[in-house]
Amino acid sequence: MALAQAILTSLLEKPCTGAELARRFDKSLGHFWQATHQQIYRELGKLEQDGLVRAHGLAATRGQQRHFEVLATGKAALESWCAEPGEPRPIRDELLVRLRAAAVLGTVDVRVELLRHQGMHAQTLDRYLAIEANDFPADAQKTVADELQFAVLRAGIVYEQSWLNWCEQTLSHAPAIQKPALVEVWPPAD
Amino acid sequence: MALAQAILTSLLEKPCTGAELARRFDKSLGHFWQATHQQIYRELGKLEQDGLVRAHGLAATRGQQRHFEVLATGKAALESWCAEPGEPRPIRDELLVRLRAAAVLGTVDVRVELLRHQGMHAQTLDRYLAIEANDFPADAQKTVADELQFAVLRAGIVYEQSWLNWCEQTLSHAPAIQKPALVEVWPPAD
DNA sequence: TACGATTATGCAACTTGTTGCGCAAAGGAG
DNA sequence: CTCCTTTGCGCAACAAGTTGCATAATCGTA
Secondary structure, X not given: OOHHHHHHHHHHHOOEEHHHHHHHHHHOHHHOOOOOHHHHHHHHHHHHHOOOEEEOOOOOOOOOXXXXXXXXXXXXXXXXXXXXXXXXXXXXXXXXHHHHHHHHHOOOOXXXXXXXXHHHHHHHHHHHHHHHHHHOOOOOOOOHHXXXXXXXXXXXXXXXXXXXXXXXXXXXXXXXXXXXXOOOOOOOOX | OOHHHHHHHHHHHOOEEHHHHHHHHHXXXXXXXXXXXXXXXXXXXXXXXXXXXXXXXXXXXXOOOOEEEEOHHHHHHHHHHHOOOOOOOOOOOHHHHHHHHHHHHOOOOOHHHHHHHHHXXXXXXXXXXXXXHHHOOOOOOOOHHHHHHHHHHHHHHXXXXXXXXXXXXXXXXXXXXXXXXXXXXXXXXX
């Protein structure tokens, strides 16, 4: 639901084509809101229909670049959405379902997967920390806009840190979780 | 994608009807994996078609209770899925899009929304902590299964704590974020 | 010029999750 | 018994996200 607003925000910063948007999403915005190019093109189509953005090169043929720009109505819509209340997303990580299943089954070693996740979260955290060091040095003066963008980055940082923390803690607290030497005999459930 | 596995897990613990499953999801499993009753019924249908679960009272008429039970193939499928590697979910919170938009717009006060989220995360954290105090007292002996279930709960706890932390930090670091006294004149974007 | 790779755009089909509604059985109140 | 509410089950439609493929321009190169 926030894809349209993310696109509007990005287009407000700088009007561009759909492909350029997709590329920008892969970089900055994509850290916390991913979108494929198909999603973006579809959403751009809706936004255009709703009169929130305008295509500059309005070629209806394929393969032709279409340059998009936010209209005043689009900016107003973004402003009004921005002030709306919203619900925070609960955790919804497959890994937790796997742990729950492993608890019931009792025959699966989850430590390998925990180590994998630990590594992935560490890698993502490093990426975020590199961005922080690069774009938000501690001694720099920050405008209000900088402060807000930094807050978004910090959300990513604390998110990854907390997962990392949890992985370590879980690995150390649960060293006994392992597959038994012999797999149990096929259980006749029916 | 993990809904089928979550259902299998819950059914393995105790066979039951779809409605009972939905109720259980609202309690334990629902803390980290939500599902409406429609999702659950649809998924149960697929699982039955695939021969992973069996309906006890196989009444095809509406309004009739159908009691579900995991078959051996279902347990095997769950075991094999459980050992598969998976990707961690990146953050994807609308609030971050709002902050990003606010940074670009410069006319929206985000502190109210930050306070709201702070309150909601605090509330969820309290729920989790109550469960911890109730089900996982520090001095109790834990089996491997207990340890795993506790790990799942701790994931929820650190998740909420990190958001809470971030809210506080953001609110204190960015006290200057506010709507200007006068809204700027309508900008002619076209 | 012709050919192939790249870039930009888009369609179609599918999965997952959400919302709103409808229908049937069960059980209590009048 | 009849009416009404609750409970269990399910359909239909939609929104959001993913995957695979198709088509048109563009550009370098043989």
